[in-house]
Amino acid sequence: MTSIAQLVAEGTITDPDSAKGKLLQCAARLFSDKGFDRTTVRDIAREVGILSGSIFHHFPNKEAILCGVMREAVLVSTAKMRAALAQAETPQQQLLALITCELEAIHGLSAEGFALLVSEWRRLSPENQADVLALRDIYEQLWLDVLAAVREAGLIDMDCFLVRRFLVGALSNTYNWFHLDGDMTLQQLAQQALRLLIHRV
Amino acid sequence: MTSIAQLVAEGTITDPDSAKGKLLQCAARLFSDKGFDRTTVRDIAREVGILSGSIFHHFPNKEAILCGVMREAVLVSTAKMRAALAQAETPQQQLLALITCELEAIHGLSAEGFALLVSEWRRLSPENQADVLALRDIYEQLWLDVLAAVREAGLIDMDCFLVRRFLVGALSNTYNWFHLDGDMTLQQLAQQALRLLIHRV
């Protein structure tokens, strides 16, 4: 919470209470629910409570909305992960923290729209991909640092890049089968994902 | 090859040399390349060498093409997996065989369009989802049987369902970063995926 307020204050992300902020939130939800292509700008406008033409005061086109959603999702997630890492002590705890953060992001608990980074990535133009990728690189570096530490500690022995890539797929795909209101909690899910990487947990 | 020829002979899948078969192939490729929504019926028709109206002599609508692609992808993959399993001896070898088969499917080496089962699953109507799911259940049962055997052998200790779900995501996401003409071979990739599940490989 505090971290988001700080990002808003810095101007890094859009104030979620502003018109543009609400627009991004609604768009994120709709894009996640129905997919980018199946979501019309009229859908978004209706959700926000404005008319479709008004959207283009805030964004030059529909793709820019998706790009904005992704940017903020990465920025917020990065901030959340930094905060979580600060409170973890061992590499293993740090890894669990990251997994938990990413799962929270994927399932819409923090920045809505994080799952779009995988599912709708190809909808972005090369320019916008590069734009988001720059932010995502920072995010991914946090992962790689922690994975390196975990590897240093002898808890995993595979290539860190490879582990991360497998993990991205495994976690993002939970969006398709895991439900927050099901039998398993998100924390339990995170624990299991950790066990996938570190067998003697 | 033999297995596919047999499936064709049985009438289980469409003869790839028939008009309908070529249509499915082209559609699979285009759907994989550009996504279902971004692929127009005219794109497919042009690729096949017919006019757009003619497509509807073979399929009642666009979604049915996607459904057809998915059905055949599952059927072919199931057959390939069965053939591969028959030649593997230990549970671990069997698991590697399955991983290899699925990776081959995902990367278009066997049935083009397998990756769509994850990426475009939501484009299917509930009825069509149920239809494909029935075939997919057979496919998934092969996985669960092998995973159970591997677990029985003490090589993994997590819940088989959970392992499979993580694996589905991890493998299908390789579509986004692994390339057949890169440094790593598909066999090496399969080996690494196996190591993710069974640490002392």
Add this chain to the structure above:
Amino acid sequence: MTSIAQLVAEGTITDPDSAKGKLLQCAARLFSDKGFDRTTVRDIAREVGILSGSIFHHFPNKEAILCGVMREAVLVSTAKMRAALAQAETPQQQLLALITCELEAIHGLSAEGFALLVSEWRRLSPENQADVLALRDIYEQLWLDVLAAVREAGLIDMDCFLVRRFLVGALSNTYNWFHLDGDMTLQQLAQQALRLLIHRV
């Protein structure tokens, strides 16, 4: 008439009785009446008796319709001028024939849409301008040849290019003030235009 029938037979211009031909005619009239920008594709479709989407079976976009109109206007006018020249004996008669032809074209008696060549020229993309210009060059060469002959005969003493350029403006602007149902006939108008160039007519 015969000349147009011939152009249709050659495939040089679109059959005015075909769907595309009617579309071009209606578009030409609407573009002339209201201007290109103020004419919507729905206006054109309504006039033709089809729906707006159907237009794009015949033309890739709205500009292509304008381009088509211009192309056919030039082609028809060129043919008409050639036919008229064949029947004129002296250079002066030839010049009068050209003036008459162009006035007929401008006022919609032959190829509807000729006036657009001046009034809506800038609406064409550079590519389409080049396309039409190639046809227009042929048309203009007829003028220059006749003007050269008239000059040779000592009837005018100004630069032929310059005369033609002034004349283009003078004649095309008649669209704004001359009306076929007014006091002056088109033939009289042509006579007067000739007198502007050749004083002792």
Add this chain to the structure above:
Amino acid sequence: MTSIAQLVAEGTITDPDSAKGKLLQCAARLFSDKGFDRTTVRDIAREVGILSGSIFHHFPNKEAILCGVMREAVLVSTAKMRAALAQAETPQQQLLALITCELEAIHGLSAEGFALLVSEWRRLSPENQADVLALRDIYEQLWLDVLAAVREAGLIDMDCFLVRRFLVGALSNTYNWFHLDGDMTLQQLAQQALRLLIHRV
């Protein structure tokens, strides 16, 4: 200059240094460059350095801007022509002076936007057309008076109205092919136009 300063002092035209005056200037240039329909109110605002909403403090709507541009163009041109006429002695000199003035106006050397009187005339509502026409009648009367004098002197023998109408077209169309930085000077162009009317110049 003096004449313009005087018109400003009289309140006949807008002070070009005022906000409204700059707005008219920018609009005139943009309308000339891109056409009325293709120029957006935002284009004009951006050029002036204000926001689009602010324009409507000066003009009730977009058409009123065009109308204002035309009004001022006629008024300024009329003043310039009067001044030029005062310095010409013979009818022929007077005619040359008028031609020169009009060409200067058309090519943006005096009142930017004069060419719009022809090219964008139809964009004006009947009311606004009548409004501008009243001013234009004064302007045209200057032409007719001079043409009558030239005719009186036996230098032309065609109907004055007709001559003027042909000339309007011929001169306004120079906008499409004559360029100030080309081989021919504007004075030479005026001379040639004069020769078109009076052959033994």
Add this chain to the structure above:
DNA sequence: AATGAATGAGGGTTCATTCAT
């Protein structure tokens, strides 16, 4: 089976204009 013209709903986007601040 195939054609290809036509459909018609809906897509993203534009833009003159309004109005509370």
Add this chain to the structure above:
DNA sequence: TATGAATGAACCCTCATTCAT
């Protein structure tokens, strides 16, 4: 006087689908 977010109608164009041939 200026702002700028919002309007809402209209724009060009797309596209799955139909159907007479």
